[in-house]
Amino acid sequence: MDLKIIYICSSLLLLVSCSSSGDNVKxxxxxxxxxxxxxxxxxxxxxxxxxxxxxxxxGAKDLTASRLGDAALTKIITEGKNGMPPMKELLGNNENIQLVINHVKKLRH
Ligand code: HEC
Structure with missing residues (x-):
């Protein structure tokens, strides 16, 4: 096989493997x-x-077994508790905190 064809084939392969790699959110x-x-x-x-x-x-709590209401969830996520650090800065704003709270409640049985 001539080198050019190998080159084309391998770059095609590379393209395919890149575009199908994972479901990362772009x-x-x-x-x-x-x-x-x-x-x-x-x-x-x-x-x-x-x-x-x-x-x-x-030492994190099992969130599927947690029954905290929105106010308590907001408090622990904002301020942290014992081994859990405050997450307010990382989450950035109240909207993100609310999105996370909704997700936490979805994890429950
Ligand atoms: C560094 C580890 C760590 C990270 C990161 C962390 N947590 Fe926690 N989390 C803990 C620990 C430890 C506890 C138990 C605190 C306690 O009551 O002593 C806990 C407890 C909780 C509770 C209370 C559950 C209950 O019923 O008492 C909730 C809700 C919670 N975490 C949600 C979150 C959310 C949402 C995030 C991300 C924004 C988060 N945690 C990130 C360690 C962590």
Whole structure:
């Protein structure tokens, strides 16, 4: 096979593997509020709570078993508690906090 063909083939392969790699949200992709809340949760909370809320790393509570109301959720997310750091700065604004709260409640049984 001549080198040019190999080059074309491998760059095609590269293209295909890149464009199909994962379901990462690309900048500019329209997000539903549900997806936005889930992404925020995965980014800022899943390290301790796990994607499904059950991980319990560093003493984190199982969120599927949590029954806190909106006010208590807002408080713990904003101010933190014991091993949980305050998340207000990371989440940036009240709208994001509300999106995360909605996601947390969706994780419950
Ligand atoms: C560094 C680890 C860590 C991160 C990151 C973290 N948490 Fe926590 N979380 C904890 C720990 C530890 C507790 C238990 C606090 C306690 O009551 O002593 C907790 C408790 C909670 C509770 C209370 C559950 C209950 O019923 O008492 C909620 C709700 C919660 N976290 C939500 C979140 C959300 C939402 C995020 C992301 C914005 C988040 N956490 C990020 C460690 C973490």
């Amino acid at each position: 900048p500019g992709t329209p997000e539903t509020p549900e997806v936005a809340g889930e992404n925020l949760f995965i980014m800022h909370c899943a390290a301790c709570h796990g994607d499904d809320g059950k991980l319990g790393a560093s």
